[in-house]
Amino acid sequence: MRIFKKKNRIIIILASMLLLCSAVLLFFNIDLNASKPAEANQTETNQKIANPEKPVNPTNSDQTKKSESKKVVYLTFDDGPSKLTENFLDLLKEHNIKATFFMIGKNIQNPDYQKNMKRAVDEGHYIGAHSMTHDNTKLYKKKQFLSEMDKTTSLIQDVIGQSPKLVRPPYGSAPGLNNKGIRDQIAKKGLKVWDWTIDSNDWKLKxxxxxxxxxxxxxxxxxxxxxxxxxxxxxxxALPEIIKFYKDEGYEFDVYSESAHFVCNFQKDERL
Incomplete structure (x- = not known):
């Protein structure tokens, strides 16, 4: 009887152990199976990161390349306003191009020209100062550069309601602004100076x-x-053909912006 009871205990213990082992195996089997989709998803995600899909639209890639190698031209016109300002504005409007004008104070004082200054600004062009007299002796030898620019920007303010920060030295900043003292004053005043990269020499090619x-x-x-x-x-x-040339060469036309100023002066003065 005792032997029988002992055997029953052993059987019960073995059966309990077997059930426990089965339960443990069943638990781990379910857990492993549940984790497989997550691992598969992670593997798929890693593959996408390592091998990104190509753009659906190839023009997106082309546009990126275009923006990285963008060519820009700034058309600038000196010595206005004049009786021709309206004609220049008409032509630029026809081609949907914005330009930068550098105007002389003594011309601004002519009431007949002022309406086209307002029109220029209304149509998105920029007006900068080009001195009062355009006189080399007065501007540089007599050191009236800054005072003339002050008067010119003030006149521009009176006409269009904006005082420009950009000026263009008549005959260029070299040799005109070789004197560092003058450049110090210009920088302190907060004015910027633009020369040019291309001289068309149009003024002497009548x-x-x-x-x-x-x-x-x-x-x-x-x-x-x-x-x-x-x-x-x-x-x-000449302007229509110049515009066509730059379009054919892949240039975009832009207008000067004070918020996006870049250095373009012969003195290579980073302050200006």
Missing amino acids: DNPKQIIENVKQHTSKDIEVVLMHETPQTLE
């Missing part, structure tokens, strides 16, 4: 617009170009 076009074409070489032109009849005649 009745020869083809040469103006050739000058521009021959000297275009950089991704960013600032083209010096003037409000003259020959420039007006």
Whole structure:
């Protein structure tokens, strides 16, 4: 009887152990199976990170490349306002192009020209100062550069309601602004100076617009170009072909922005 009871105990113990082992195996089997989808998902995610899908639209990639190698041209016109300002504005509007004008104080004082200054600003162009007199002796030898620019920017303010920060030295900042003392004063005043990267020499090519076009074409070489032109009849005649040339070369046209100023002066003065 005792032997029988002992055997029953052993059987019960073995059966309990067997049930326990089965339960343990069943638990781990379910857990492992449940974890497989997560592992598979993680593997798929890692593969996507390592091998990103190609863009669906190939033009997205093309656009990125275009923006990285963008070429920009700034058309600038000196010595206005003039009787031709309206014609220049008409032509620029026709081609949907914004430009930068540098105007002379003594011309701004002519009431007949002021309406086109307002129109220029309304149509998105920028007006900078180009001195009162354009007189080399007064500006540089007699050191009236800053006072003339002050008067000119004040006149511009009176006409268009905005006082520009950008000025263009007549005849260029070299040699005009070789004197560091003058540049110190300009920088302290908060003014910026723009020269140019291409001189069209249009002012001395009367009745020869083809040469103006050739000058521009021959000297275009950089991704960013600032083209010096003037409000003259020959420039007006050459302008459509100049615009076509830059479009064909893949340039975008832009207008000066004070918030996006970049250095473009012969003195290479980073303050200006």
